[in-house]
Amino acid sequence: MAAAVLLVMIISAVSIVFGKESVSSTEPVSVGDRFLSDPDFKQAVAEYKAQLEIDPKDSEARENLVETYDKWALTAAGEGDYALAGKILRLGFSDTHSPDLVWEIAKISLRGLGLGDIYEQAKGLFGL
Numbered sequence: 001m002a003a004a005v006l007l008v009m010i011i012s013a014v015s016i017v018f019g020k021e022s023v024s025s026t027e028p029v030s031v032g033d034r035f036l037s038d039p040d041f042k043q044a045v046a047e048y049k050a051q052l053e054i055d056p057k058d059s060e061a062r063e064n065l066v067e068t069y070d071k072w073a074l075t076a077a078g079e080g081d082y083a084l085a086g087k088i089l090r091l092g093f094s095d096t097h098s099p100d101l102v103w104e105i106a107k108i109s110l111r112g113l114g115l116g117d118i119y120e121q122a123k124g125l126f127g128l
Contacts, residue, residue, distance in 0.1 A: 041072035049095065066098040073108060082112030 048065035051058055069092025077085040085108045093101040110118050 039071065039075070041068055041075070044068045045072075045095075062096055062098075066092065066096050066100055068092075069096070069101060070104055073104060077108055077111065082108055086112065 045065065045068055048061045048068060051061040052065070055061070069088055073085040073088040073092070076082075076088060086105060089101050089105045089108060092098070093105065106122075
């Protein structure tokens, strides 16, 4: 029952629509890309966030920041540390407000509880 309530809360959060901004390409984005490919997730996050402080409408930096948080969390989850993965994704959502990260939070949370199949069923139910 608690998992169902959690799932409903997460799905409700995902329904929030966030706007996309215009694309602008600058050097800090490519620096962040270099750290993401290493992967030095903390440094990549710092570079993308620095670019967003300079140009908050830089959609490329924002998308790369979302991708960085996602890859970082998947790395932690792959090592079995679902609590760390959840913290990384929540921080990423706080920084980016990306609905993609909300779904990742749901997936990681349910898998950490041993309920990963509920996530897949919800995806099918909502046609996602």
